[in-house]
Every structure is written in structure tokens, then in C-alpha cells.
Amino acid sequence: MEQKSSLGLAVIGWLVAIVMFFPILWMVLTALKTEQSAFSMVPEFVFTPTLESFKTALSQNAGYWHYAFNSLFTSVMSTLIGLALAIPAAYAMAFYPSKRTDFTLVWMVSTKFIPAVGVLIPIFLVYKTLGLIDNNWGLIALFVGMNLPIMVWMVYSYFKDVPKDIVEAAEIDGASTLATMFRVILPLALPGLASTGLLALILAWNESFWSLTMADHNAATLAAFIASFKSAEGLFWAKMSAASVMTVAPIIVLGWFAQKQMVRGLTFGAVK
Amino acid sequence: MAVVELKGVAKNYGGAHKNAKAANAVENFNLTTRDGEFIVLVGPSGCGKSTTMRMIAGLEANTDGEIRIDGRDVSQVAARDRDIAMVFQSYALYPHMTVYDNMAFALSLKKVPKPEIEQRVNDAASILDITHLLDRKPRALSGGQRQRVALGRAIVRDPQVFLMDEPLSNLDAMLRVDMRAEIIKLHRKLGVTTFYVTHDQTEAMTMGERIVVMRDGHIQQIDTPNALYHAPNNVFVAGFIGTPSMNFLKMTLGGDGKTLTGQTARMVASSERQSIEAHKGRDLMVGVRPEHLVLTTDEAAANLIKGEIDVVEPLGSVTMVQLEVDGHRITAQLEGDTSVRMGDAIMLTCDSARLHLFDAETEQALPRHEHRTETA
Numbered sequence: 001m002e003q004k005s006s007l008g009l010a011v012i013g014w015l016v017a018i019v020m021f022f023p024i025l026w027m028v029l030t031a032l033k034t035e036q037s038a039f040s041m042v043p044e045f046v047f048t049p050t051l052e053s054f055k056t057a058l059s060q061n062a063g064y065w066h067y068a069f070n071s072l073f074t075s076v077m078s079t080l081i082g083l084a085l086a087i088p089a090a091y092a093m094a095f096y097p098s099k100r101t102d103f104t105l106v107w108m109v110s111t112k113f114i115p116a117v118g119v120l121i122p123i124f125l126v127y128k129t130l131g132l133i134d135n136n137w138g139l140i141a142l143f144v145g146m147n148l149p150i151m152v153w154m155v156y157s158y159f160k161d162v163p164k165d166i167v168e169a170a171e172i173d174g175a176s177t178l179a180t181m182f183r184v185i186l187p188l189a190l191p192g193l194a195s196t197g198l199l200a201l202i203l204a205w206n207e208s209f210w211s212l213t214m215a216d217h218n219a220a221t222l223a224a225f226i227a228s229f230k231s232a233e234g235l236f237w238a239k240m241s242a243a244s245v246m247t248v249a250p251i252i253v254l255g256w257f258a259q260k261q262m263v264r265g266l267t268f269g270a271v272k
Numbered sequence: 273m274a275v276v277e278l279k280g281v282a283k284n285y286g287g288a289h290k291n292a293k294a295a296n297a298v299e300n301f302n303l304t305t306r307d308g309e310f311i312v313l314v315g316p317s318g319c320g321k322s323t324t325m326r327m328i329a330g331l332e333a334n335t336d337g338e339i340r341i342d343g344r345d346v347s348q349v350a351a352r353d354r355d356i357a358m359v360f361q362s363y364a365l366y367p368h369m370t371v372y373d374n375m376a377f378a379l380s381l382k383k384v385p386k387p388e389i390e391q392r393v394n395d396a397a398s399i400l401d402i403t404h405l406l407d408r409k410p411r412a413l414s415g416g417q418r419q420r421v422a423l424g425r426a427i428v429r430d431p432q433v434f435l436m437d438e439p440l441s442n443l444d445a446m447l448r449v450d451m452r453a454e455i456i457k458l459h460r461k462l463g464v465t466t467f468y469v470t471h472d473q474t475e476a477m478t479m480g481e482r483i484v485v486m487r488d489g490h491i492q493q494i495d496t497p498n499a500l501y502h503a504p505n506n507v508f509v510a511g512f513i514g515t516p517s518m519n520f521l522k523m524t525l526g527g528d529g530k531t532l533t534g535q536t537a538r539m540v541a542s543s544e545r546q547s548i549e550a551h552k553g554r555d556l557m558v559g560v561r562p563e564h565l566v567l568t569t570d571e572a573a574a575n576l577i578k579g580e581i582d583v584v585e586p587l588g589s590v591t592m593v594q595l596e597v598d599g600h601r602i603t604a605q606l607e608g609d610t611s612v613r614m615g616d617a618i619m620l621t622c623d624s625a626r627l628h629l630f631d632a633e634t635e636q637a638l639p640r641h642e643h644r645t646e647t648a
């Protein structure tokens with residue numbers, strides 16, 4: 001009985017994984033094709049791989065490194081700033097809850113229900129006035145705002161998992177609020193904080209809506225890099241795939257290394 | 273070392289919390305310790321023991337009354353500034369620190385010089401016999417070892433007051449008895465005023481210099497173990513202290529102020545210990561401990577309980593029997609080699625001096641003459 005059902009689960013698991021993975025595989029394959037074969041109506045599975053598209057995408061005028069730097073800078077900065085804001089906020093809510101703490105949490109997450117286009121115009125106008133359009137810090141502010149609710153919520157739940165007795169023991173041992181936070185709670189919540197940071201980094205790195213609308217050239221990220229290969233005429237699928245591969249590769253590599261960490265962090269309370 | 277005074281201390285958790293009750297969790301708590309005294313708080317779960325401890329620690333603000341440590345009113349003082357050490361039921365060790373760092377934590381916060389910290393941690397560790405564990409993390413320790421580390425973390429600070437909230441209840445029975453003795457030894461050695469919470473009356477009796485019996489947030493009696501055993505203030509204390517529990521029979525005091533009659537039991541009350549004159553003709557709750565009942569064949573005995581045995585528990589050194597008398601469950605602790613069986617009709621008697629008399633309505637003990645007790 002059990003054997004059968006776990007076999008069934010394994011089959012379903014593999015199917016889902018293949019369905020999810022196929023587009024990525026196809027993208028990688030396309031990136032290795034010539035433009036002609038990438039455009040071929042009959043999908044070609046067998047072909048002679050070429051790095052031509054990567055070369056074009058990396059060429060000076062395409063400017064991969066410029067976009068990559070912007071992506072890296074905005075996602076790292078927004079993650080650091082996000083953590084710096086989320087940690088104290090979650091700390092207050094977890095350890096000094098008030099009557100409105102639950103409401104605040106729900107309210108924060110509810111801001112995620114608003115579609116980004118819904119606030120595009122007001123934010124665009126505000127940014128225009130402030131001169132934040134096509135500016136790295138403008139994007140960073142948006143990414144921070146975008147990720148903060150999830151970050152606070154996650155950090156909050158990791159803090160909640162720190163046993164209350166331990167926090168009280170530190171208090172009785174003479175620790176100030178700051179000492180309790182830095183010497184007891186943060187070290188204990190470290191795996192959780194790391195997963196929160198990773199998630200924020202990935203979300204910011206992959207962000208495309210704001211990156212494409214609020215940045216033009218100076219602050220443009222890899223999303224714009226990919227989009228720049230789209231053109232009204234000529235063949236561009238292979239080049240665009242190559243650009244996409246170069247965009248997702250760092251995050252996939254990072255995800256690969258952080259896999260264990262991520263699973264541990266994301267399932268923290270659940271597996272206790 | 274310090275004298276701790278609690279005057280009219282009360283705690284009301286208020287409506288802020290979803291489990292809050294209208295009634296106070298602790299009410300009108302009055303107690304003044306001696307310097308270096310070992311006080312045990314005992315009572316059933318939910319009676320307010322932890323709340324009282326947490327108020328002394330400063331983890332919970334008292335909503336009424338005052339708490340003084342060596343005369344200083346600490347009601348407004350934060351937990352970290354009260355110079356109190358606490359041992360938690362869960363031990364609450366810092367999981368990411370070694371045993372050494374757990375013990376050194378409070379001292380390093382106080383900026384005690386490193387060599388002195390090392391000295392003090394090593395001293396405490398050797399007292400508790402945990403020197404070989406200093407480099408380990410808590411998760412690599414057994415329950416008993418964690419318990420020792422928790423104690424070590426408390427004693428290394430040399431605080432004014434120790435608070436221990438059911439520190440042994442996560443240990444198995446054998447270890448618990450050992451640690452009990454060890455904590456008492458430690459207390460003798462260090463002489464720090466200690467509050468110890470337990471719901472186990474045996475633990476309370478063996479450890480406490482004075483015991484505070486609590487129920488529903490109210491102190492029932494504060495006394496030495498002996499006084500609690502021999503002169504309980506009320507039916508609750510009488511039933512709570514001592515194992516097996518005291519037996520109670522509802523009986524009517526005759527006009528002579530002596531004879532007590534129930535349906536199948538009769539007793540002669542002695543007015544030597546408690547004044548009973550005022551209760552002539554009224555119902556009393558008569559208490560007698562299982563260990564004070566003995567088998568008799570003398571049908572004319574002054575104190576007589578008759579019944580049929582329905583439970584026999586041979587424990588080797590003693591044999592426990594239970595019978596139903598006038599609708600009350602009566603337990604008698606008989607000699608180990610008594611040959612009784614279920615269904616036997618037996619007669620039990622006891623010394624009149626062993627009877628505890630309580631007002632049937634208020635459940636308070638009738639006033640005592642001798643055996644002076646200091647009650648709150």
C-alpha cells in the first residue's frame with residue numbers, strides 16, 4: 001500500500017519537475033543554437049551547439065556587465081536595507097506584541113494584493129518629481145517596499161520560534177534589549193534570516209516590472225538587458241535566450257549552493 | 273543574600289490576553305523571608321505559583337502591592353536590574369552557546385574581567401560536577417546535565433535571590449530525588465534566599481524550610497513542613513499535604529461536645545488541641561491520615577470506622593486498603609504483612625489526638641490551642 005502510493009508520488013513529483021524544468025532546458029538549448037535553427041518551425045533537438053549568441057550578448061555594445069552590475073547592486077542593497085528594517089520591526093512585533101500586532105501583519109501583507117500596475121502612475125509621478133527615475137536608489141526603494149512585507153512576516157515567524165523562556169533567561173541574566181537581540185535572538189534566528197535574505201535577493205534579482213518601467217539605461221537591470229534583444233525585425237530568439245541564461249545562471253548557482261539553507265529556513269517551525 | 277518581602281502583591285492579567293480571566297491570578301500575597309531562607313511555593317496547576325515567581329523576577333509587573341528585596345522596592349525595577357537568578361522548567365539554556373558561555377553570559381554582560389569569569393565559571397562547574405561538559409553545546413547534554421548547567425548558570429552569578437520554577441519536573445523520578453538532595457546541599461553551601469516552585473507536595477515537604485500552599489491565587493497557609501502536616505489550616509491544605517491524602521468524614525458533634533457520629537463511624541473528639549465547644553450540635557469535617565488508622569477487633573473502641581475493603585494495594589513495607597464509609601473514600605495504611613483481602617469487613621480505629629476537626633461549612637480548621645502555628 002505505502003509502497004504504491006510513494007511510487008505514485010514519485011511519478012507525480014518527476015512529472016511536475018519535468019514540466020517546470022522544460023522551459024529552462026529549452027531556453028538553454030535555444031541559446032546554443034544559431035538564430036536560424038532557433039527560429040525553425042519544427043523544434044530541433046539535435047543540432048551543433050554554438051556559443052555565437054553568448055558572444056554577441058557579451059559584446060561591448062550589448063553591455064551585459066553594466067546591466068549585471070545594476071542587478072547585483074539593486075538586489076544586494078535592497079536585501080540589506082530590507083533586513084535592516086524587517087529585523088527591528090519583526091522584533092518589536094514578536095517580543096513586544098500589542099493589541100494591533102496581528103492586524104499590522106495582515107495589513108502589511110495585504111499591500112501585496114494590489115497589482116503593481118495599479119500604483120504605477122502615482123509612483124511614476126512621485127519618482128519623476130524626486131528625480132528617482134532611472135536611478136539605482138529609486139529601484140532599491142521599490143524593491144525594499146515590494147519585499148518588506150514578506151521579509152517582516154518571515155523574520156517575525158522565526159523570532160516567534162525562539163522559545164520565550166530563552167529570551168526571559170537573557171533578560172534575567174542582565175541583557176539589555178540590544179544585547180538580547182544581538183547575542184541571543186539573532187544567532188538563534190540566523191538560518192531563518194539567511195533564508196529571508198536569500199528570498200529577498202532572488203525576488204529583487206528577478207523583478208522585471210519596475211525595472212523595465214522605472215529605469216531606462218543608467219539603472220537598467222538584466223531584465224532590460226533581455227528585453228533589449230527583442231526587435232521588430234531580424235531573428236533574436238537565440239540571442240535573447242543566451243541573455244536569459246546569463247541572467248538566471250547566477251541565481252540558479254546561488255540557489256544550488258543555498259538549497260539546504262533555504263529548505264531549512266523555509267520549513268523552520270514546521271519540522272520541529 | 274537578601275530578605276524578600278511581598279506585601280499585598282496581586283496580579284491581574286487583564287483583558288489584554290485571550291486567556292485572561294476576570295479574577296486575579298494572584299491575590300493579596302504576603303510573605304517576608306528570612307535572609308537565606310528556602311521557601312517552597314506549592315499548589316495545584318494554575319494556582320498562581322509561576323505568576324508569583326515571575327513578579328518577583330520582574331518578568332511580570334505586579335498589579336497591586338509591593339515587592340521589596342532587602343528593603344528596596346523593586347516593583348518598578350526591570351528584571352535585568354533585580355540581581356535575581358532563575359532556573360526555568362525548560363532550563364532555557366542558550367542553544368547556540370557552549371556550557372561555558374551559557375554560564376559566563378551574565379558575567380560578561382556585567383563586564384566582569386575575563387580571568388575572574390573563568391575563575392567563577394570553573395568554580396561553579398566543579399561544584400556541580402560539570403567541568404568536563406564546559407565545551408559542549410546544550411543539545412549534546414542529557415536532561416540531568418542540562419539541569420546542572422541551568423543551576424550552574426544561576427549560581428555563577430552569586431545573586432541576591434534564586435528563583436526555581438519546577439526545575440526538576442522534566443527529569444525522571446530517580447534523577448529527581450538525587451537533584452532534590454543536591455539542590456538542598458547547594459542551598460546550605462551558598463545560603464542564598466531561594467523561592468522554589470513545585471506542584472509536588474513530596475518535593476515541597478522534603479525541600480522547604482517554609483512552604484507556601486496556594487490555591488486559586490490565594491495563600492492557604494505558610495508554615496514549616498511539620499506544621500503543615502500536623503496543623504493544617506483548612507480542608508484543602510489537609511488534603512493536599514501528605515501522601516496518601518488525609519481522609520475526611522462528615523460527622524455531627526453531639527451536645528456533649530465530644531462524640532462525633534456518622535452513619536457507620538463514630539469518634540470521640542478531644543478538645544485538647546482544638547476548641548470545639550462552639551460547634552456543639554453542628555456538622556464537622558473530621559480528618560484523619562491513612563497512616564494513623566489501625567485495624568481493630570474491638571467493637572467498643574471509642575473511635576471506630578467500619579467498612580468493607582474494595583481496594584487492596586500491597587506495597588511491601590505497607591499495605592494500602594480503601595473502603596467506602598458514609599459516602600466518603602477512606603484509605604488506611606496498614607502494616608506490610610497484614611493479610612486482608614478485597615471484600616473483607618474490617619474495623620479501623622485511631623488515636624483521638626490524631627483527629628483534625630474542620631468546620632463543615634467554611635472548611636476552616638477549628639481554633640487550635642497548642643502547637644502554635646505561624647500563619648499568614
Ligand SMILES: Nc1ncnc2c1ncn2[C@@H]1O[C@H](COP(=O)(O)OP(=O)(O)O)[C@@H](O)[C@H]1O
Pocket residue numbers: 285289291292293297315316317318319320321322323324
Ligand atoms: N500571560 C498570561 N495571561 C493571562 N493569564 C495568565 C497568564 N499566565 C498565567 N495566567 C493565568 O493565571 C493563573 C495562574 O497561572 P500560573 O501562575 O502559571 O499557575 P501555576 O504556575 O501555579 O500553574 C492561571 O489561571 C493562568 O491561566
Ligand SMILES: [Mg+2]
Pocket residue numbers: 318321322323
Ligand atoms: Mg507554573
